[in-house]
Amino acid sequence: MQVMRPLAAAFGAVLLLLAALCAYDTWWNDFSALDNYEVLRLSRSASSADIKRSFRELSLRYHPDKDNTELSVRRFHRISDAYQTLLNDETRQTYDERLREEERRRIFEDQGASIRLRPSPPAQDLLERLWFYLYQLPPIVLTLLPSLLSFRGFFTVLVVSGTVIFLVDTSSRFFSALKPSDAASSKEFKDFGLLAARARQQEALDAQPVVTKSKAKPKRSSKPTSLQ
Numbered sequence: 001m002q003v004m005r006p007l008a009a010a011f012g013a014v015l016l017l018l019a020a021l022c023a024y025d026t027w028w029n030d031f032s033a034l035d036n037y038e039v040l041r042l043s044r045s046a047s048s049a050d051i052k053r054s055f056r057e058l059s060l061r062y063h064p065d066k067d068n069t070e071l072s073v074r075r076f077h078r079i080s081d082a083y084q085t086l087l088n089d090e091t092r093q094t095y096d097e098r099l100r101e102e103e104r105r106r107i108f109e110d111q112g113a114s115i116r117l118r119p120s121p122p123a124q125d126l127l128e129r130l131w132f133y134l135y136q137l138p139p140i141v142l143t144l145l146p147s148l149l150s151f152r153g154f155f156t157v158l159v160v161s162g163t164v165i166f167l168v169d170t171s172s173r174f175f176s177a178l179k180p181s182d183a184a185s186s187k188e189f190k191d192f193g194l195l196a197a198r199a200r201q202q203e204a205l206d207a208q209p210v211v212t213k214s215k216a217k218p219k220r221s222s223k224p225t226s227l228q
Helices: 006-032 048-061 070-087 090-109 123-134 188-204
Strands: 155-160 164-169 173-176
Touching: 048 090, 070 090
Parallel strands: none
Antiparallel strands: 155 164, 164 173
């Protein structure tokens, strides 16, 4: 009975962890973790002229003609969607009200949240802690590690004895040690997924497009062709 209890807790933690991974995957794929103002790099008090100027600059910088990768196309479409929403006064007003409502709901739901996010500790210190707890994992959980260690090239994840979950992103942006309790829920894990997706999407928006060199066209001779 004592053996089954930590094992059940470990699997319960894995299920909650999947909520964060799925949330990250969804938000990352469609660039929806950033709001329209963040996508266009504007404040919410931006004028129509500011919106037009920002869209013009970003669309020229990230046009798929410069970098026709899947990420570049998704990024360009997200910028275009944000522009179309904010340019029209009516749709912008509706969108702003939705943002305010989401913020009020988030503040209400975050009361009593137990998740703790903080900057990553030194890599050596982190690895020592992870390896220490790794030896305490139930054998059956160890068989799940290969599929949990990497998800969409972002997360490094360890489930520790069903009591502590380590969430580490490969860019060393955040480190979280979360202890599931009665207050912990799938929402807290989804919030971590959202935070991770926001960080990655901001990096993608800041990335310089890859400019492919076009083949040089043969120069035309300036000398007139002599008639024979």
